[in-house]
Amino acid sequence: MAGTIRLTTSQALIKFLNQQYIHVDGEESAFVEGIFTVFGHGNVLGIGQALEQDSGHLKVFQGKNEQGMAHAAIAFSKEKRRRKIMAVSTSAGPGSANVVTAAATAFANQLPVLFLPGDTFATRQPDPVLQQLEQEYSIAVTTNDALKPVSRYWDRITRPEQLMSSLLRAFEVLTDPARCGPVTICICQDTAGEAFDYDEAFFSKRVHYMDRLAPSERELLAATELIRRSRRPLIIAGGGVRYSGAREELMAFSSAYDIPIVETQAGKSAVESTFANNLGGMGLTGTSSANKAAQEADLIIGIGTRYSDFTTSSKTAFDFENTAFLNINVSRLHAYKLDALQVVADAKTALSRLHGMLEGYRTEFGERIGQLKREWDGERERLAGIVFAREGFDPEVKGHFTQEQLNEYADALGTELPQSSALLAINEALAPDSIIVGAAGSLPGDLQRAWSASEPDTYHVEYGYSCMGYEISGALGVKLAKPDCEVYSIVGDGSFLMLHSELITALQYNHKINVLLFDNSGFGCINNLQMGNGGGSYFCEFRNDEKQIMNIDYAKVAEGYGAKAYRVNTLDQLREALADAKQQSRSTLIDIKVLPKTMTDGYGGWWNVGVAEVSESESIRQAHESRMSKLQGAKSY
Numbered sequence: 001m002a003g004t005i006r007l008t009t010s011q012a013l014i015k016f017l018n019q020q021y022i023h024v025d026g027e028e029s030a031f032v033e034g035i036f037t038v039f040g041h042g043n044v045l046g047i048g049q050a051l052e053q054d055s056g057h058l059k060v061f062q063g064k065n066e067q068g069m070a071h072a073a074i075a076f077s078k079e080k081r082r083r084k085i086m087a088v089s090t091s092a093g094p095g096s097a098n099v100v101t102a103a104a105t106a107f108a109n110q111l112p113v114l115f116l117p118g119d120t121f122a123t124r125q126p127d128p129v130l131q132q133l134e135q136e137y138s139i140a141v142t143t144n145d146a147l148k149p150v151s152r153y154w155d156r157i158t159r160p161e162q163l164m165s166s167l168l169r170a171f172e173v174l175t176d177p178a179r180c181g182p183v184t185i186c187i188c189q190d191t192a193g194e195a196f197d198y199d200e201a202f203f204s205k206r207v208h209y210m211d212r213l214a215p216s217e218r219e220l221l222a223a224t225e226l227i228r229r230s231r232r233p234l235i236i237a238g239g240g241v242r243y244s245g246a247r248e249e250l251m252a253f254s255s256a257y258d259i260p261i262v263e264t265q266a267g268k269s270a271v272e273s274t275f276a277n278n279l280g281g282m283g284l285t286g287t288s289s290a291n292k293a294a295q296e297a298d299l300i301i302g303i304g305t306r307y308s309d310f311t312t313s314s315k316t317a318f319d320f321e322n323t324a325f326l327n328i329n330v331s332r333l334h335a336y337k338l339d340a341l342q343v344v345a346d347a348k349t350a351l352s353r354l355h356g357m358l359e360g361y362r363t364e365f366g367e368r369i370g371q372l373k374r375e376w377d378g379e380r381e382r383l384a385g386i387v388f389a390r391e392g393f394d395p396e397v398k399g400h401f402t403q404e405q406l407n408e409y410a411d412a413l414g415t416e417l418p419q420s421s422a423l424l425a426i427n428e429a430l431a432p433d434s435i436i437v438g439a440a441g442s443l444p445g446d447l448q449r450a451w452s453a454s455e456p457d458t459y460h461v462e463y464g465y466s467c468m469g470y471e472i473s474g475a476l477g478v479k480l481a482k483p484d485c486e487v488y489s490i491v492g493d494g495s496f497l498m499l500h501s502e503l504i505t506a507l508q509y510n511h512k513i514n515v516l517l518f519d520n521s522g523f524g525c526i527n528n529l530q531m532g533n534g535g536g537s538y539f540c541e542f543r544n545d546e547k548q549i550m551n552i553d554y555a556k557v558a559e560g561y562g563a564k565a566y567r568v569n570t571l572d573q574l575r576e577a578l579a580d581a582k583q584q585s586r587s588t589l590i591d592i593k594v595l596p597k598t599m600t601d602g603y604g605g606w607w608n609v610g611v612a613e614v615s616e617s618e619s620i621r622q623a624h625e626s627r628m629s630k631l632q633g634a635k636s637y
């Protein structure tokens with residue numbers, strides 16, 4: 001037997017993390033980049049001590065909020081195509097409770113992150129230790145059990161030697177493209193400092209091979225037969241296309257056979273928006289062109305998509321009677337959806353294999369693709385040119401606010417800027433290789449429809465969980481992954497207020513991010529949702545007890561942190577601020593006051609939401625009826 005080495009559990013953990021490598025397409029690199037920490041009594045004396053003694057190549061970051069730093073870790077692995085991760089170390093109790101939301105975000109998006117929350121004492125000697133729940137039905141239940149449903153692998157370390165088998169399971173999951181996601185290893189706070197004679201072999205360099213899963217001959221033959229039978233197949237490009245790095249194969253496949261492409265939020269910018277066959281966003285927040293193409297299609301080829309309700313317009317986006325589905329996905333769970341023919345395989349490999357088998361085939365879309373694309377380009381131009389007027393203004397979201405109410409907003413916020421024009425002006429001004437980051441509110445809808453990503457992999461919107469607060473933390477994670485790119489967080493005022501603490505971390509460590517804050521003084525998209533379904537405007541506008549609209553000086557908040565800040569009420573000011581922000585070496589925030597109801601809306605999508613079945617309001621009763629009638633045409637599972 002090889003020798004042993006005496007280490008604490010935490011020292012062994014850090015030593016092991018330093019020895020994990022990943023191998024993809026012949027390239028090998030270290031898998032764990034670093035570790036975010038907020039120290040408390042549950043981790044500072046264990047993991048804190050181990051890092052202080054010898055962190056190896058791991059970069060150590062001090063987070064400001066556990067959820068925020070975990071979101072940065074998620075964004076990092078998303079940007080690195082799941083081929084490099086960050087670990088997240090928290091204290092016990094509230095520190096670990098704070099990462100439940102982030103673990104759920106990582107879970108829904110299938111992004112690998114290693115969570116290392118502290119836990120109660122294994123010996124139970126001091127029970128109840130500070131922050132212990134003392135659950136009556138079981139002393140073994142701690143806050144960390146709340147992480148079980150949002151972890152792909154979960155374990156609790158109560159003895160130092162358990163760490164070895166636990167970490168092997170953890171890294172097997174973290175490096176599997178079909179099952180990866182958040183992995184949680186809770187470490188009891190006494191165990192964290194306890195020593196053990198570890199087998200030295202445990203710390204040898206380990207290489208995890210992320211081999212590309214190839215389709216079987218049976219799958220390929222069935223898929224080509226299905227495509228050949230189809231006259232109008234349509235590709236939905238999901239996140240899997242980006243994780244697989246299948247841009248070239250997808251473009252070649254689409255061009256060779258004239259197959260239009262539509263994009264999900266996660267798949268957007270897998271192929272640049274300017275590509276002739278790319279019809280843009282699909283579904284509820286999609287373009288009219290993509291949604292029309294989906295209705296006209298007789299075969300949907302879903303590549304690396306999990307078919308969320310936003311993508312399928314709650315299963316109304318297709319002519320289900322006459323449309324077949326072909327799913328290419330590394331995950332069997334997703335490949336099985338919508339009764340599809342399943343090709344359980346890596347996107348890049350599957351596309352290149354299929355390409356060679358379809359000689360002579362061509363779809364009937366022909367000129368229709370260019371026609372649909374031009375149609376949307378025209379609509380984009382209209383959106384960019386919208387100008388507010390004090391009289392007779394017809395906002396994109398219609399019939400909710402009167403002209404007087406819109407004027408009241410214009411006065412209170414001192415602005416006449418429509419959201420869509422501001423966003424498109426930003427799109428025009430930013431360097432094409434800038435990366436934009438978003439997650440929640442009305443902005444992801446505008447972005448999926450109207451943002452032109454003229455370079456691949458420049459669009460980073462977390463919409464698997466659409467978690468408010470991801471936008472700024474996520475921008476930090478993206479910057480850490482791509483330090484040479486200019487990174488822009490596109491965030492609503494509601495999301496900003498919910499969580500922006502990692503802006504301080506970005507300032508602290510000099511990782512420049514730019515925050516583009518769209519302030520419409522409210523939870524705008526939810527206000528649209530309630531009013532669009534027959535309700536009133538109820539607790540979604542930011543008004544005080546006197547019903548006055550709140551006007552918060554967010555630029556001042558950012559200045560307080562040390563960021564360079566700008567106040568913007570016109571397109572000219574916006575362009576100037578963007579130009580100046582680009583010259584800065586420190587993080588910036590542009591406080592853009594925009595009018596409510598001026599985000600994009602419509603374009604053929606539909607969302608099945610829980611409208612009240614009985615109500616005193618006629619408009620709500622109508623909304624319920626219209627939902628029921630829409631559901632008649634929806635696929636029921």
Ligand SMILES: Cc1ncc(C[n+]2csc(CCOP(=O)(O)OP(=O)(O)O)c2C)c(N)n1
Nearest residue numbers: 441442466468492493494495522523524525
């Ligand atoms: C953590 C979290 N809580 C609640 C929601 C539900 N939600 C979605 S969007 C939204 C309001 C967003 O407001 P804001 O960021 O100002 O964007 P706007 O819609 O006004 O553009 C809320 C409350 C969410 N997505 N995430």
Ligand SMILES: O=C1C[C@@H](O)[C@H](O)[C@@H](O)C1=O
Nearest residue numbers: 439440441442444466525
């Ligand atoms: O409830 C929601 C509605 C969506 O419009 C929004 O983008 C998303 O953040 C959400 O949670």
Ligand SMILES: [Mg+2]
Nearest residue numbers: 492493522524
């Ligand atoms: Mg808002």
